[in-house]
Amino acid sequence: MKQPDEVLRLFNKADDEMLQQADVKLSSFLKNKSAFVVRFPKLADPFASDWADAIKAARNILPDYASVAEQSNESDALEILMDEGRNLFQMLMLYTQLAFPNHAIALRSMGQSQYESSSRSHLKLPILLRKAYKEASKAEYKEALMDKGMTGSEIEMLNTLADKIENQDTALQNAKEDRSVDANERIIALNTVWEKMGLVCQCAKLVFQKDATRYAMFLLSENENKKPGDNPPPSGSAN
DSSP states (O other), rough: OOOOOOOOBSSSSSSSHHHHHHHHHHHHHTTTTTHHHHHHHSSSSSHHHHHHHHHHHHHEEOOOEHHHHHHHHHHHHHHHHHHHHHHHHHHHHHHHHSTTTTEEEEEEEEHHGHHHHTTTTTTTTHHHHHHHHHHSSHHHHHHHHHEEEHHHHHHHHHHHHHHHHHHHHHHHHHHHHHHHHHHHHHHHHHHHHHHHHHHHHHHHHHHHTTTTHHHHOOOOOOBBOOOTTTTOOOOTOOO
């Protein structure tokens, strides 16, 4: 099955600049609407209001930095939980060593040998914590650990943190997906504005072919149109 085409900007300038330009062109269009409609009935009402609505809709979609901020917040929250998970696991290893000195089997059962490969992984650390919780909860281990000072709530927290890390990682992945969806909707909305403005400016070449002032008023420069392979829009544009 054919995959959908990627939605790309049709213009080659910052989003806020394009929307400001659309405001100006719409204002000029409204002042000269009768001249346009005589030659191009398609531009009769409700074209102007639809164009205005499209500009408003595009502005109402939050810029990319808002999505980035949300994603960063979720990422920061995940890293805090990861730190808590690593610290708690190291605490368990310390109490295990105190409770079972020179007892390699106890440390191995708790997952010590998997720590280095799992400690930085959002996917692996919860598995390690849950394994450690399962072992530390066994009667032969739990009693000895608590006798050395580890509390029952700290043992329970191994399982709780595993759940929290997995849930927060899901929240982060959702934030990344939401950013992609928002970006797609934003580009579609901006392209709608650009297409309406482009149509008016194209029609103006005929409507005002004998009026140099108004002809110039509706000109769009050739380098404003996005071409395949063009560089990304200038800095400050939303993604």
